[in-house]
Amino acid sequence: MSTRRFALILVLAFSPGLVGNAFAISIRYEPGITHEARAITEYRTTGAMIEGLEVTAFFSNGASESLSWASSDAASGGVMGSGWSLTQSGDTFRSAWTLSMDAPSTSSTDRAPSIARLVLNAAPGRSVFDVDVTDQDGSGTAGSKAGGAFALEGQRQGLAVTYSDQVAIGNQRALGDLYNTLTLEFSETSFFSAGQSLNFVADMDSILTSPKQLGGLDDRVAVPIPSAVWLFASSLAGIAGIGRWSRKS
Numbered sequence: 296m297s298t299r300r301f302a303l304i305l306v307l308a309f310s311p312g313l314v315g316n317a318f319a320i321s322i323r324y325e326p327g328i329t330h331e332a333r334a335i336t337e338y339r340t341t342g343a344m345i346e347g348l349e350v351t352a353f354f355s356n357g358a359s360e361s362l363s364w365a366s367s368d369a370a371s372g373g374v375m376g377s378g379w380s381l382t383q384s385g386d387t388f389r390s391a392w393t394l395s396m397d398a399p400s401t402s403s404t405d406r407a408p409s410i411a412r413l414v415l416n417a418a419p420g421r422s423v424f425d426v427d428v429t430d431q432d433g434s435g436t437a438g439s440k441a442g443g444a445f446a447l448e449g450q451r452q453g454l455a456v457t458y459s460d461q462v463a464i465g466n467q468r469a470l471g472d473l474y475n476t477l478t479l480e481f482s483e484t485s486f487f488s489a490g491q492s493l494n495f496v497a498d499m500d501s502i503l504t505s506p507k508q509l510g511g512l513d514d515r516v517a518v519p520i521p522s523a524v525w526l527f528a529s530s531l532a533g534i535a536g537i538g539r540w541s542r543k544s
Contacts, residue, residue, distance in 0.1 A: 320454045322445055324428060327460040330418065330475050334465055335438040337501040340422060341390075342372040342383030344501050348420030350374045350381055354408035355486050364420055378407050378489070388443045391494040394479075398490040409486030415477040417499065423462045423473045425498045435472040436464050442472050443498030451493060453485030464502070473500070 337344065348364035362374035373382030383392040394413065417423050425442035428435075435442060445456050457478040463469040477497055481487050 320447065320451065320456060323455070323457045324426070324471060324474070325457060325459040326469070326471065327476070329469050330460055330462045332423065332462055332464055332502040332504055334503040335423075335436070335500050336503050338425070338438070338440040339386050339388065340499045340501045341370045341385055341387065342366070342392075343368065343370050345372060345383075345417070345420035345422045345499060348422060349416040349418075351414045351416070352376060352379060352410050353412040353414070355411050356408040358408065379410060381413070387497065387499040389496065391448055391496050394487065394493040394495075396487060396489050396491055407489045409481075409488040411481055411483075411486055413479040413487075415497075417475050417477070421504065422499045422501050423475060424458055424477050425500045426458055426472055426474065428472050434470070436467055436470050438464065439473060439500050443496060446496045448494040448496070451485075453482030455480045455482070462502075 343366040345364055346366050349361060350364060351359055351361040353359045360376050362376055364372055364374055366372040367382075368384075371382065371384035373380060378397045379395065381392060381394050384390060394410075396407070396410065399407065415424075425439050427442045427444045445458075447454075457480070458474040458476070459478065460475040461469040461471055462473040462475055464473065479495075487493065
């Protein structure tokens with residue numbers, strides 16, 4: 296099992312044509328609760344193909360807002376919240392998601408709360424997040440093709456990215472390249488605030504059915520019962536048989 300799934304990894308955000316000239320962000324891969332889906336149906340997933348994906352924004356004042364993703368045209372989709380939005384257009388492998396907050400109103404003294412954390416739950420949208428983490432033998436889940444690394448377009452300080460709750464497809468074991476949940480967490484000194492915009496790339500695949508939870512371990516892996524346990528169980532059965540024979544006598 297690759298240690299890259301658990302370690303905190305520093306990667307460089309990038310802007311087109313200017314790779315590496317940006318701030319470092321942290322990316323973490325957490326297996327969490329394993330989910331199972333029947334099959335991957337499309338690896339060139341667009342913003343129009345993830346209808347139902349659940350997006351939850353947690354604000355600096357303790358409030359939260361959950362929205363369900365809807366398509367807007369043949370290749371695009373998004374959610375529109377109270378003063379904020381998340382949209383995506385085109386193949387998620389290359390095309391960016393855009394998180395935006397409305398500019399502060401000049402006619403109001405009320406200051407809109409900032410976003411402290413954004414959580415994307417792929418299961419309701421019959422999709423998974425596909426990353427470029429591979430197993431020890433260098434392979435990923437069959438049918439998922441090459442996953443895409445999370446990347447920023449532009450610069451951003453104080454951003455922690457977490458992929459969690461790995462997904463297993465069909466009879467394959469979970470390899471740590473497919474995840475159900477993507478979380479963007481902004482530090483207290485760098486909350487996502489009014490008037491700001493953030494573009495990032497996060498690859499997704501479409502799946503046949505919504506993933507179901509298997510628990511902390513993959514339930515399909517049989518756990519052998521030690522021979523001593525079988526011997527103990529056989530002894531109990533023998534004692535019970537003797538008891539029944541004695542009562543009949």
